[in-house]
Each structure stands twice: as structure tokens, then as C-alpha cells.
Amino acid sequence: REMSSVPSTARWEKPQGKNPPVVMEKRFEIVGRGVALVIGCGTFPTWNTYPGLFAALVTGNPVIVKAHPNAVLPAAISVKIVRDVLAENEIDPNLVSLAVVADLKATRALATHPAVRSVDFTGSNSFGKWLTENARQAQVYAELAGVNNVVIESTDKYRSMLKNLAFTLSLYSGQMCTTTQDIFVPADGIDTDEGHKSFDEVAADLGSAVEKLLSDAVVATAVLGSIQSPETLKRIEEAPALAAQPSDIVLASRKLDHAEFPAANVHTPLLMKTDAANEAAYMQERFGPISFIVKVADATAAVALSEQIVRERGALTVGLYSTKQEVIDAMTEATMRAGVALSINLLSNVYVNQSAAFSDYHATGANPAANASYTDSAFVANRFRVIQRRWHV
Amino acid sequence: REMSSVPSTARWEKPQGKNPPVVMEKRFEIVGRGVALVIGCGTFPTWNTYPGLFAALVTGNPVIVKAHPNAVLPAAISVKIVRDVLAENEIDPNLVSLAVVADLKATRALATHPAVRSVDFTGSNSFGKWLTENARQAQVYAELAGVNNVVIESTDKYRSMLKNLAFTLSLYSGQMCTTTQDIFVPADGIDTDEGHKSFDEVAADLGSAVEKLLSDAVVATAVLGSIQSPETLKRIEEAPALAAQPSDIVLASRKLDHAEFPAANVHTPLLMKTDAANEAAYMQERFGPISFIVKVADATAAVALSEQIVRERGALTVGLYSTKQEVIDAMTEATMRAGVALSINLLSNVYVNQSAAFSDYHATGANPAANASYTDSAFVANRFRVIQRRWHV
The missing domain is CATH 3.40.309.10 (Aldehyde Dehydrogenase; Chain A, domain 2)
Structure with missing residues (x-):
């Protein structure tokens, strides 16, 4: 929705009094911001990875999924399927890749690489803080610790x-x-x-x-x-x-x-x-x-x-x-x-710890447990840019 | 549009096999992120101030306009009119206030105050860099120097x-x-x-x-x-x-x-x-x-x-x-x-240095001259949060 509301073309007229108006043709292109890094967590290697992965991919960015060392397989299966689907649609499968690194130094190098423009992270406060302080070239979406x-x-x-x-x-x-x-x-x-x-x-x-x-x-x-x-x-x-x-x-x-x-x-x-x-x-x-x-x-x-x-x-x-x-x-x-x-007053088979897809906002971004929600406009709107050009008709 | 697309209520049903479904009522409230600071520039004290001022205000945030010492009057007139309109509509006019401080230290104190959750700034690279490095509690929207x-x-x-x-x-x-x-x-x-x-x-x-x-x-x-x-x-x-x-x-x-x-x-x-x-x-x-x-x-x-x-x-x-x-x-x-x-190939009365309101995207956010555009979803979507509550019917 954020992307489809951007017009792809516009014709613009500037009145010139009694003279005919100046008419311009405009084009607007949606351009991804750059490489997206999605850092998976050990407990929910898919659920917490998919929002960032798909938000970044759909807004035109290549994605590197950095799997948690304790949960490589679920991430690898997911990335393989995404790559298969990309290839089936004649899109370069290297748009989505998997990084399997156990060394924290390697993750830090990835997160601070100048080409990486967004980082999605679920995990500890300490690494989340490190990311926001050091991965300054990127927009960081972080879900951290909290006391529910x-x-x-x-x-x-x-x-x-x-x-x-x-x-x-x-x-x-x-x-x-x-x-x-x-x-x-x-x-x-x-x-x-x-x-x-x-x-x-x-x-x-x-x-x-x-x-x-x-x-x-x-x-x-x-x-x-x-x-x-x-x-x-x-x-x-x-x-x-x-x-x-x-x-x-x-x-x-x-x-x-x-x-x-x-x-x-x-x-x-x-x-x-x-x-x-x-x-x-x-x-x-x-x-x-x-x-x-x-x-x-x-x-x-x-x-x-x-x-x-x-x-x-x-x-x-x-x-x-x-x-x-x-x-x-x-x-x-x-x-x-x-x-x-x-x-x-939850009583039946609905629990405080469950978020319903397409119905609940998971995280708000308004308290220290997360700086973003997975399900609002802000989660996608800042992952792409609109580049325009214009000329006289 | 970003706000109106958030539903205010929802009724959600969870099927329970042969039993009647669990039915929940949900409410979604849009809540501003906190005090917005808009730092005006000397050359365009209104044009460059209004986007941040109104984006923050419309998304539910109180706004402090910090006028440039060389251009206090245009900011003061604008703030006065906004306050008059608020009062006419029986809204507390203190929602929008003017800060007139010549001392850079005072501006820095404002920008790093824990209650300030967004900073809009047009000006030098050096202060823009200082803001992104120090006003870490806030989302910073900065238009800086460039070489057109x-x-x-x-x-x-x-x-x-x-x-x-x-x-x-x-x-x-x-x-x-x-x-x-x-x-x-x-x-x-x-x-x-x-x-x-x-x-x-x-x-x-x-x-x-x-x-x-x-x-x-x-x-x-x-x-x-x-x-x-x-x-x-x-x-x-x-x-x-x-x-x-x-x-x-x-x-x-x-x-x-x-x-x-x-x-x-x-x-x-x-x-x-x-x-x-x-x-x-x-x-x-x-x-x-x-x-x-x-x-x-x-x-x-x-x-x-x-x-x-x-x-x-x-x-x-x-x-x-x-x-x-x-x-x-x-x-x-x-x-x-x-x-x-x-x-x-601009020739007539349209110039490369002019952006048309409602037709051109001023700045892209995709190069070092600005980290945001004034006219896209990303400029407003991250200024508010959605807070929900839910209960059984």
C-alpha cells in the first residue's frame, strides 16, 4: 500500500496567464535503499525473521539473512524456498542469501558494511544497543528484551x-x-x-x-x-x-x-x-x-x-x-x-502472549522493548525511496 | 492517509471446531511518539519548518519550533497563528510553542531532552551530524548540505x-x-x-x-x-x-x-x-x-x-x-x-531549483543531502504509534 500510493507518472500544468500553460511529464520510480540484513534469533528463527525479510524484499532491497547459530536449518530452508521462487520467476535468486557465521565479529562487520542500509534484529538489549550505536549507516529495526x-x-x-x-x-x-x-x-x-x-x-x-x-x-x-x-x-x-x-x-x-x-x-x-x-x-x-x-x-x-x-x-x-x-x-x-x-480479561483459547496475524499489532515501537512494530506503515515506508524525473512536453 | 488506514475497531473471531468461535473486540488508538522539536533555518524559516511542524502535529505530537536567530519573526508569526487556530478549536494552544534561544547549548539541551522524540532540522552538516550522534532518543529528519x-x-x-x-x-x-x-x-x-x-x-x-x-x-x-x-x-x-x-x-x-x-x-x-x-x-x-x-x-x-x-x-x-x-x-x-x-531539458518557467507542491518529491532521503523526503509516507509514518487493546465479547 505504501508503494502503490506512489504514482508512477504525472502530467503537471503550470498556468501562464493568457499564454498556454507549461506542461511537464513526470516519472516516479520506487528504489530500494540498499542491502538489508536480517539477523535471526534462536527461539523463533522464522516468525521473527519473515517480517523484516519480506518487508525489505518487497520494497526492492536485496536481503542477507544472518541465521542464529542455534537455528540455521529453519533459516536455510526458508531462504532456499525464497530463492527457488525467485528463480522460477526469472529473478536473480542471489537477491536473497543466507549468512552462516558463528563469529560475532563477522556479524558486526556485516551490520556496519556501508552497503547495508537496514538491519532487522531480534535479540538481546546489549547487541541491539551495539547495533544502534555502530550500524549508523543503516535503519535499525530492533525487537529487544522486555518485562511483560x-x-x-x-x-x-x-x-x-x-x-x-x-x-x-x-x-x-x-x-x-x-x-x-x-x-x-x-x-x-x-x-x-x-x-x-x-x-x-x-x-x-x-x-x-x-x-x-x-x-x-x-x-x-x-x-x-x-x-x-x-x-x-x-x-x-x-x-x-x-x-x-x-x-x-x-x-x-x-x-x-x-x-x-x-x-x-x-x-x-x-x-x-x-x-x-x-x-x-x-x-x-x-x-x-x-x-x-x-x-x-x-x-x-x-x-x-x-x-x-x-x-x-x-x-x-x-x-x-x-x-x-x-x-x-x-x-x-x-x-x-x-x-x-x-x-x-482473557479466559478462553486466546492468550496474552499470542499475536494474531492480520489482526494484532505485534510490538508498538513506543517502549524500550522494540523500536518498531512488525505491522504498521512505519515498518515498510522507510525501506524505499522515490526517485523522480521530469521534462517538458 | 497513514493514520486513516489504521482501523479504530475490529471484531475478531477464532474458530473452535464444532464449538462456537471465540469472539474478541479490539480497539486501536493512534498515539503520538512525544514532543517534536523543529529547528528552523535562516534562509527559509517557514518553507523548511512547515513540513516537520505539521507532520508532527497531525500525528498527535506537541511541537516546539526552535527559530533560527536570524529569522525569528516568520517563525513567531506562524506559531502565533497555529496557536490561535488551536485555541479557536478549543485545543490547548501550548501544543505548539516557540523557542527563541541564541545559545547553541540551549538548542543542544532541547534536542537531547528525553521527552523529545523527533527532531526536524534543516541546516549544516556539522550540526546535522551532531544531532544524529547525540539526539539518540529521537528520530532525526535532517536536510543538510549538498552539491547540486x-x-x-x-x-x-x-x-x-x-x-x-x-x-x-x-x-x-x-x-x-x-x-x-x-x-x-x-x-x-x-x-x-x-x-x-x-x-x-x-x-x-x-x-x-x-x-x-x-x-x-x-x-x-x-x-x-x-x-x-x-x-x-x-x-x-x-x-x-x-x-x-x-x-x-x-x-x-x-x-x-x-x-x-x-x-x-x-x-x-x-x-x-x-x-x-x-x-x-x-x-x-x-x-x-x-x-x-x-x-x-x-x-x-x-x-x-x-x-x-x-x-x-x-x-x-x-x-x-x-x-x-x-x-x-x-x-x-x-x-x-x-x-x-x-x-x-528545462527551458520555460520551470527551474531545476523549484519543487512544485503536491507534485514533486522534495529531497529523496537516498543520498547524503537529506535522510528523508518531505513528501513521502516515511516522513509521517514513524511519528505515531498504534496502541491496541482487546477483550472477549
Whole structure:
């Protein structure tokens, strides 16, 4: 749409009083900005690569897909198919190529090459920061770390809420960029359709819901998948030390055996209680199946804390459970100020960590978790230029 | 258009096999990115300020117009009218404000303030570079220096061509960001409808055309306007020293008296011949009424030199005079590669340094003279974000 709205030709007349007008013919050509580098991530080697790949390709740029060393095959298959399709259409298949380099130095050299005019990246804050500081010749589209969170103020469907959250925490072992990490619950507990629930009851019930979901080994291994990187395994191992006391660990992470893939590192989610004062524990991203049930003073404090985290640490998703319109309104205002998508009272088979293609804006670009959305005009409009020429008729 | 294409609501259904579908209601809000800073320039305090001002305002951002110290009044009048219109429509007029600061430090503090999320700037390469390196919290839209140029290969309307170029060189004393600085002419001269013209004849005839245009003092002062900055006056004074020999000065700059404004610094254009080897003279921007007729080996060398300058130094405009389709094609290819707008054989009252509103793309963003066009999707699409929320129906 951004490209089709550029006219390819125009005839322009400049009135000259009583004389005939000056008439000019104009041509407008869409020209790509240059080589696009798309740096894939290990957890979602296709989902997070395709938006940048196709946005760059469709706007007229050659693309180099730099595969994550842990996930070369999915990228290679994708690139091969793209190249086949290009060749079938008599377009030079070298328009899209695959870079397989394990050395960070090689990636840095690619990203800072003068011919590279855009870089799409999903990954760590540290490399994202390096890119924006060093790949100055390119437009950088970066999806980085964030601290996704959910506020629970009240609910009229307690069991459904717990089931919904349990699935969110478990799916792909919390290795989605959209997985909830922090769940804010008032110290006085919450009102539900099953009566008032204390903070500790909510925590325990959520732990039970996760356990129940994962009690069947076949379901569990299918939902959890395996842990992608050694760093995540290390985080799972070290996270229990963040608990102020052993009883704060609501649910310990267990290693499961996978019947079909014995070498797979399958781990159930780790769930901890913590006080809002313990910011060091829950206010930074702990990527993987590690979540905190954070005790906050009240609903107002929960909304404020959620907004603060989105502003300072970034987030791709925020959720809210509340039966009160004023709380929903306050959270809506907070998420608009902080710039993050809000899911309200999700219960059925729709989860806060899922973005629907062609219906949800994945990331906003308005908070530190990402400087771009995958699905808006800004993601494509700056990848091409319009070059015009004009002459008298 | 970028904003109106974002739906404000959506109803989304997720099929559930034999069960009724999950139905969700979604809302999408357009939210500005934050405070916009528009830094005006001295030569065009309104024309170069309005695009950023209105692009930022219409996408929901408060705007601070930082006026150039030499041109506060036009900015102040504009801001006052905008504020009046806002107030008339019961919108807080403080949405648009004027910053009048002479101290560069104050401008730097403004540009790097965390609340400022976009900076529009027209001006020097040095401050533009400083902005992109330091105002990292903001999206910077910068129009900088460039070396606009014209290639003359041949013409079938010699007199009209000279008249057209003479006006371009004279208008506003060459202080337009689109004014031609370098004119490339083959060493062997050019074919015209008045027979073959040698390099020296073309140079002399262009000088005469400028002199003739400015022979009437009333016309001259109206066309030339006055020199805006002391730096430009200094450049006019020093530029003759760039000539390899006194005879290379085709036309010396003369100071004219303005009947109505005795204090105005009115100066006629300085026109010099130079050899293509003398790169130090013509390959950097010499802002103001200073132009070079550059002797190149042949038409092919002229096209190549034009492309090289656009790539390395940037340009907002490039022109060509040629009766040969193959030269027009070569220049078209060169300007598409280098990313600059091309005007071909301009003769009548249309000049290479004029961009028509709603018809020409001013700047391309594809060469060093500017990182954005004023008139494409990319100029507005990245100034706002879409924040969504969703819930079950």
C-alpha cells in the first residue's frame, strides 16, 4: 500500500496567464535503499525473521539473512524456498542469501558494511544497543528484551483465569518474547466468583493450575518444547536464589524427559512470590520459564508499577484482570501512555502472549522493548525511496 | 492517509471446531511518539519548518519550533497563528510553542531532552551530524548540505537553456538548498541549435545571460533578494581565490544597492570556470551565489562525475541538457542509482531549483543531502504509534 500510493507518472500544468500553460511529464520510480540484513534469533528463527525479510524484499532491497547459530536449518530452508521462487520467476535468486557465521565479529562487520542500509534484529538489549550505536549507516529495526506483565485486580471467572495464565506461562517454556514474567496481585488479595482470595491463595492456585496443565507428560512436552539456549538453562538454575525465603517458591522447575527426543532440555516453569520492594528480582527480563507473583499495595499501585516497568524496561504485552470499569479505564490510560498492547480479561483459547496475524499489532515501537512494530506503515515506508524525473512536453 | 488506514475497531473471531468461535473486540488508538522539536533555518524559516511542524502535529505530537536567530519573526508569526487556530478549536494552544534561544547549548539541551522524540532540522552538516550522534532518543529528519549539479551535453534551444540556468543561479542569490552549484560541460564543447559551442563559449554565454537578467536593478534586487548570513558574504568574498587564474572568473560578484532597503546585502552571482581535476574547489558545498562551470572530458565523464558527487556529497537536484536519448537514459540510470531527482531539458518557467507542491518529491532521503523526503509516507509514518487493546465479547 505504501508503494502503490506512489504514482508512477504525472502530467503537471503550470498556468501562464493568457499564454498556454507549461506542461511537464513526470516519472516516479520506487528504489530500494540498499542491502538489508536480517539477523535471526534462536527461539523463533522464522516468525521473527519473515517480517523484516519480506518487508525489505518487497520494497526492492536485496536481503542477507544472518541465521542464529542455534537455528540455521529453519533459516536455510526458508531462504532456499525464497530463492527457488525467485528463480522460477526469472529473478536473480542471489537477491536473497543466507549468512552462516558463528563469529560475532563477522556479524558486526556485516551490520556496519556501508552497503547495508537496514538491519532487522531480534535479540538481546546489549547487541541491539551495539547495533544502534555502530550500524549508523543503516535503519535499525530492533525487537529487544522486555518485562511483560499482568495485573490481577479481580475476576468473575477465577478458574478460567488461572487456566489461561497457566497456559501462557507454560507455552514454549516462557521463551516467547510475549510471555508474561510479572503478575501483580494486591497484598489484600482479590475478589472472585469463588469468594475473596488472599495473595497467597492466588499464588498457590496459579501454581496448581500450571501443575495440572503439565501433569500429563505428553501434553507437557508438547506445550513446553525445549529450552533453546544454555543461558536460559543457567537462569532457571540460578533463579530460585532470588526468592527471599524458600517458601516464596510457589512452583519449582522440574526437568522432564521427552519420550521422542531424549536429549531435549524440557523444563517446567518456575513460579515465585516476591514483594514489590524486591525490584532487583522482577524488574529485569529473566528470559525463559521464570515468573514472579509480585505483592503490591493495591490495584492503583499495580497499575502504576506496570506502567513504570513498561516505560523503563519495555514490554510487548500487558494483561489485566478486573471486573471494575474504573480499573480497566485506568489500565487503558496507563498502557496508552507507556505505549504497549493491553489484553483485558482473557479466559478462553486466546492468550496474552499470542499475536494474531492480520489482526494484532505485534510490538508498538513506543517502549524500550522494540523500536518498531512488525505491522504498521512505519515498518515498510522507510525501506524505499522515490526517485523522480521530469521534462517538458 | 497513514493514520486513516489504521482501523479504530475490529471484531475478531477464532474458530473452535464444532464449538462456537471465540469472539474478541479490539480497539486501536493512534498515539503520538512525544514532543517534536523543529529547528528552523535562516534562509527559509517557514518553507523548511512547515513540513516537520505539521507532520508532527497531525500525528498527535506537541511541537516546539526552535527559530533560527536570524529569522525569528516568520517563525513567531506562524506559531502565533497555529496557536490561535488551536485555541479557536478549543485545543490547548501550548501544543505548539516557540523557542527563541541564541545559545547553541540551549538548542543542544532541547534536542537531547528525553521527552523529545523527533527532531526536524534543516541546516549544516556539522550540526546535522551532531544531532544524529547525540539526539539518540529521537528520530532525526535532517536536510543538510549538498552539491547540486547540471550536466550540459547538447541542446536544441541554446538561448532558452542559458536563460533558464541564469535564473536558477540568480534566484535568491543561490541560497536555495536546490540551487545548482556545478555545471559540467565537455572540454570539446556542445552541439546546439546555434552550431557547435566551445567550453569557453558556453561559459561566457552563461555569464552574459546572468548579466542580462540582472541588468535592470529593479528586477535584479527582486530576483536576488539579500544575503542572509555573514558566512555567505565571507564565502562570496573568498571564492575568487579558488580560480586557478584570473581569466577563469567568468562573472565577478557585484554588490548592488537596494532602493527600498539600503542595508540589504544584495550580491550578484559569482561564476567560475574550473577543471574537473580541481576537486577541492567544486566538490564541496559553497552555499550562496557561487557556481562552477566544470570542464569534463566528455558526456560520459560528466554523468559519472555527477553520480559520484551525489553519492559522496549529496544533492537535492540534478539537471541534464541533452538531445540524445542514450545520454538521457544514462543520466536517468545514474540518478536512480545515486538517489536524486532529475530535471531534463528545462527551458520555460520551470527551474531545476523549484519543487512544485503536491507534485514533486522534495529531497529523496537516498543520498547524503537529506535522510528523508518531505513528501513521502516515511516522513509521517514513524511519528505515531498504534496502541491496541482487546477483550472477549
